[in-house]
Amino acid sequence: MKGLVRFTLNGAPVAVATEPLRRTLDLLRDDLGLTAAKEGCGEGECGACAVLLDGRLANACLLPAALLEGRSVLTLEGFRTTPRFAVLKECFEEAGAVQCGYCTPGMLLAAEALLSRNPHPSERDVRVGLSGNLCRCTGYAAILEAVLDAARKGEGLW
Amino acid sequence: MTVRVLRPATLAEALARLAESRCTVLAGGTDLLVRHRTAAGALPDLSGDVLLVGRLDALRGIARDGGALRVGAAATFAELLESPLVPDLWKEPFASVGSPAVRNVGTIGGNAANASPAGDSLPLLAALDGVLLLQSARGERMVPFRDFHLGPGRTALAPDELLVALRLPLLPHDRGVWWKVGPRRANAVSKLSFLGLAAVEDGIVRDARMALGAVAPTVVRVPQAETLLAGLRAVDVPAAADRVLALLSEAIRPIDDVRSTRAYRREVSLRLARRFLEEVLPR
Numbered sequence: 358m359k360g361l362v363r364f365t366l367n368g369a370p371v372a373v374a375t376e377p378l379r380r381t382l383d384l385l386r387d388d389l390g391l392t393a394a395k396e397g398c399g400e401g402e403c404g405a406c407a408v409l410l411d412g413r414l415a416n417a418c419l420l421p422a423a424l425l426e427g428r429s430v431l432t433l434e435g436f437r438t439t440p441r442f443a444v445l446k447e448c449f450e451e452a453g454a455v456q457c458g459y460c461t462p463g464m465l466l467a468a469e470a471l472l473s474r475n476p477h478p479s480e481r482d483v484r485v486g487l488s489g490n491l492c493r494c495t496g497y498a499a500i501l502e503a504v505l506d507a508a509r510k511g512e513g514l515w
Numbered sequence: 516m517t518v519r520v521l522r523p524a525t526l527a528e529a530l531a532r533l534a535e536s537r538c539t540v541l542a543g544g545t546d547l548l549v550r551h552r553t554a555a556g557a558l559p560d561l562s563g564d565v566l567l568v569g570r571l572d573a574l575r576g577i578a579r580d581g582g583a584l585r586v587g588a589a590a591t592f593a594e595l596l597e598s599p600l601v602p603d604l605w606k607e608p609f610a611s612v613g614s615p616a617v618r619n620v621g622t623i624g625g626n627a628a629n630a631s632p633a634g635d636s637l638p639l640l641a642a643l644d645g646v647l648l649l650q651s652a653r654g655e656r657m658v659p660f661r662d663f664h665l666g667p668g669r670t671a672l673a674p675d676e677l678l679v680a681l682r683l684p685l686l687p688h689d690r691g692v693w694w695k696v697g698p699r700r701a702n703a704v705s706k707l708s709f710l711g712l713a714a715v716e717d718g719i720v721r722d723a724r725m726a727l728g729a730v731a732p733t734v735v736r737v738p739q740a741e742t743l744l745a746g747l748r749a750v751d752v753p754a755a756a757d758r759v760l761a762l763l764s765e766a767i768r769p770i771d772d773v774r775s776t777r778a779y780r781r782e783v784s785l786r787l788a789r790r791f792l793e794e795v796l797p798r
């Protein structure tokens with residue numbers, strides 16, 4: 358039975374009629390046309406579906422829509438318009454941290470979640486921050502470097 | 516399949532719902548959504564009434580309560596890790612759960628109620644002699660963790676009861692270890708785990724606790740082994756290690772399953788216990 362879920366999506370208040378147990382991932386991709394979050398594993402292991410829920414990283418494949426009520430969701434589509442994104446984008450490009458790109462939206466939001474809590478992370482902090490995000494292409498070193506670069510270049514932004 | 520999702524505003528309302536009908540209680544959903552996963556684009560195969568408890572004030576927060584911490588059942592692992600009230604030694608098992616995204620959503624109450632032998636908060640709850648506050652419309656009761664976790668997926672929760680909070684004694688432990696053995700650093704279900712905590716004062720072991728995870732249907736603690744350590748000079752603990760290990764070895768009941776073998780679990784969990792006794796306790 359559909360019900361109305363009210364939350365903030367990429368900064369704007371929305372009210373969406375949906376099955377309350379519909380996965381946020383399906384809600385975003387199939388109902389709202391926001392396709393940056395990807396389905397990798399569908400069970401919380403890969404981070405390709407990551408979004409920020411009240412500023413914290415969460416896997417949209419494990420989030421029933423009903424849990425969004427009253428909360429704030431940021432997807433890559435919303436993050437893409439920010440100066441922080443611009444720095445991360447540049448650093449990901451320079452480090453060669455994107456190959457097929459499937460993991461990239463999740464990696465970027467994991468980086469944003471990390472840097473917004475810890476603007477000067479150690480390498481270990483970055484490894485922990487990205488530990489729930491799998492990448493089949495890059496071997497991770499370039500991504501690690503990109504996030505550490507972004508922390509330096511984006512000094513003052515986070 | 517009909518499913519009704521209930522969002523009680525208060526604990527009393529939640530308990531009234533539970534008294535009326537059998538509900539699936541959902542806190543963070545990180546266990547339930549995996550267990551009831553179907554296909555991409557399709558609904559999880561939960562049916563009946565689903566009761567959302569993750570936002571109930573009565574289940575949230577971490578606060579000092581005399582000589583203990585009262586931890587709301589719906590406190591997430593991220594909240595526990597960020598709380599200055601939570602001792603660093605407790606944070607190690609919490610930090611080993613899943614990944615940042617799982618710790619941001621997964622709750623300690625969900626971990627306890629899920630009652631997987633591999634649940635990473637369970638050895639700590641056992642080692643601390645944590646007490647769980649269960650409430651129903653009929654009343655409330657305090658259940659020690661060892662009487663709560665009955666077996667894989669089995670707890671003392673009645674169908675109309677909610678796990679509301681955990682009372683975890685703040686003990687003067689000054690050293691300890693949490694070792695989790697899994698196939699990957701993040702998002703790994705433990706093959707086995709070992710938690711050791713000790714308080715050493717003036718070179719004497721005042722209190723020592725060992726909890727072995729995933730080597731029996733429930734967490735293994737051996738009171739005799741811990742008693743044997745209490746009162747020893749810390750430097751003499753390595754000499755007592757063989758006797759302690761013999762007691763632990765008798766108590767564990769590891770099994771073969773998809774994650775590991777009986778032999779591996781036995782060997783490694785006892786080695787970790789030895790390392791705690793020989794290297795960490797006398798430090």
Ligand SMILES: Cc1cc2nc3c(=O)[nH]c(=O)nc-3n(C[C@H](O)[C@H](O)[C@H](O)COP(=O)(O)OP(=O)(O)OC[C@H]3O[C@@H](n4cnc5c(N)ncnc54)[C@H](O)[C@@H]3O)c2cc1C
Pocket residue numbers: 400401402419539540541542543544545546547548549568574588589611612613614617620621622623624625626627628629633634635636672676677678679702703704705
């Ligand atoms: C990718 C991934 C990695 C994971 N890694 C780990 C790990 O490393 N270590 C680990 O231990 N676990 C791990 N888990 C499992 C899970 O995240 C934890 O067990 C978490 O603590 C469950 O909490 P939850 O709030 O999400 O539970 P839910 O899914 O909401 O509930 C779990 C169970 O507890 C019951 N329940 C929940 N709250 C209550 C309550 N207040 N009263 C009564 N019953 C209740 C539910 O009915 C259900 O049966 C992982 C899960 C995923 C998806």
Ligand code: FES
Pocket residue numbers: 395396397398399400401402403404405406407416417418419
């Ligand atoms: S699709 Fe959600 S974590 Fe992999």
Ligand code: FES
Pocket residue numbers: 454455456457458459460461491492493494495
């Ligand atoms: S770039 Fe292909 S999965 Fe990461």
